[in-house]
Amino acid sequence: xxxxMVSLVRAVKNGDEKRALEVFYKLEDEGRETKFYxxxxxxxxxxxxxxxxxxxxxxxxxxxVRPSVQTFSIMMKYLAAEGRMDKAEEMFSLIKRTGFDPxxxxxxxxxxxxxxxxxxxxxxxxxxxLRSLKIHPNNVTFNLLLxxxxxxxxIRKMKRYFTLMRRFGLEPDVITFSIVxxxxxKKGHVRAAESALQDMKSRDIQxxxxxxxxxxxxxxxxDLPDRVEETRTAMEQAGVRPN
RNA sequence: GCACUACUUGCCG
Numbered sequence: 087x088x089x090x091m092v093s094l095v096r097a098v099k100n101g102d103e104k105r106a107l108e109v110f111y112k113l114e115d116e117g118r119e120t121k122f123y124x125x126x127x128x129x130x131x132x133x134x135x136x137x138x139x140x141x142x143x144x145x146x147x148x149x150x151v152r153p154s155v156q157t158f159s160i161m162m163k164y165l166a167a168e169g170r171m172d173k174a175e176e177m178f179s180l181i182k183r184t185g186f187d188p189x190x191x192x193x194x195x196x197x198x199x200x201x202x203x204x205x206x207x208x209x210x211x212x213x214x215x216l217r218s219l220k221i222h223p224n225n226v227t228f229n230l231l232l233x234x235x236x237x238x239x240x241i242r243k244m245k246r247y248f249t250l251m252r253r254f255g256l257e258p259d260v261i262t263f264s265i266v267x268x269x270x271x272k273k274g275h276v277r278a279a280e281s282a283l284q285d286m287k288s289r290d291i292q293x294x295x296x297x298x299x300x301x302x303x304x305x306x307x308x309d310l311p312d313r314v315e316e317t318r319t320a321m322e323q324a325g326v327r328p329n
Numbered sequence: 330g331c332a333c334u335a336c337u338u339g340c341c342g
Contacts, residue, residue, distance in 0.1 A: 101341070124331040135342075159332040194333035201334095229334040236335090264335045299336040329337070 090116075094126070098133045106130070107141065114145060120154050127157065131164035136173075139164045155186050159195040166199035174199045190216065194226050201234030206243075209234050223254055229261050236269035244269055260291050264300045271304025276313075279304050295326050 090113045097106035110126055123146050131139040143161055146153050158177040165174040178196050181188045188196075193216040200208035209231060216223060228251050235244045244266065251258060258266075263286040270279035283301070286293070293301075298321045305313040321328070 121331050128331070133342090154331080156330095156332040161332095163332075189332095191333045196333090198333060224333095226334045231334095233335065259334095261335045266335095268336070296336045299338095301336090303336065 095129070098129045101133065103130075103134050103138055106133075107138075110142065111145075114149065118149075118151070120146075120151055120157065123151060124154065124156050124160055127160045131160065136161075136164035136168045136170060153180075153184065155181055155189055155192050158184075159192050162195045162199050166202050169203070171199065171203050171205075187219075190221050190224060190227065193221065194224075194230060197227065197230045197234070201230055201237070204234070204238060206234055206238050206240065223256070225251075225256055225259050225262065228256065229259075229265060232262060232265045232269075236265050236272070239269075239273065241269060241273060241275075257289070258286075258291075260286070260294055260297060263291065264296050267297070267304065268300045271300070271307060274308060276304065276308050276310065293320075293324065293326070295329055298326055299329075 090109065094106060094109045094113060097109050106129075110130075114122070123142060127139050127142050130142055139161060143153075143157070145151075146157065158181045161177045162174045165171070165177065178188065178192065178199075181192055193212055196212045197209045200206075200212060213223070213227065213231060216227070228247055231247050232244050235241075235247070248258065248262070248266065251262075263282055266282045267279045270276075270282060279301075283293070283297075286297075298317060301317050302314055305311075305317060
């Protein structure tokens with residue numbers, strides 16, 4: 087069993103989809119549980135494609151292995167990444183039709199999928215549905231909404247969600263701030279981006295490599311070479327190395 | 330716990 091996984095991982099690493107599938111089919115002949123399929127789903131989705139992941143997914147049905155909520159979330163991720171929204175939405179529906187209750191991560195996956203497609207309305211509807219089910223959102227939930235709104239350039243709405251976090255007992259984190267800084271910079275609101283950075287620091291959240299890359303991007307896009315230099319210096323002083 | 334979040338660059342598809 088252990089050896090089989092090793093050769094599966096090796097085939098996936100080598101990018102050999104055909105070989106990986108063969109090993110997978112052989113392994114599942116030994117009788118496997120949901121968790122195994124979910125793992126393989128992730129490996130195939132990351133290394134190959136949503137179609138490859140679907141081949142694994144189809145085996146669950148063929149072998150009468152019951153999927154889990156995670157199974158559908160994993161599929162949604164790969165389908166949405168390739169723009170296959172109808173299929174991704176279908177996966178979310180299948181959670182309910184299979185008799186499961188979608189949990190917070192499942193809703194987060196739905197928000198992510200819709201947000202990626204620029205479907206702000208849909209992402210917000212997913213958030214509202216989550217709330218109506220009395221599921222507590224987490225930082226990921228809000229960061230996903232903010233990220234979608236950033237892509238759509240909807241700063242005002244971002245502010246509303248940013249404020250709303252606190253009402254759920256949540257505090258913005260380093261990811262929240264990098265989304266906010268990026269969004270403001272894209273709009274040319276450099277001073278606002280800088281005050282977001284200050285806000286972050288005042289909460290004792292340390293800028294990380296992504297924060298600095300975002301700042302560099304903001305300054306470069308707004309033709310502020312001096313600020314770029316200052317940021318590089320700040321990075322060095324903070325011991326954050328360019329990646 | 331096997332699923333969900335930000336930036337840059339490269340590689341593969």
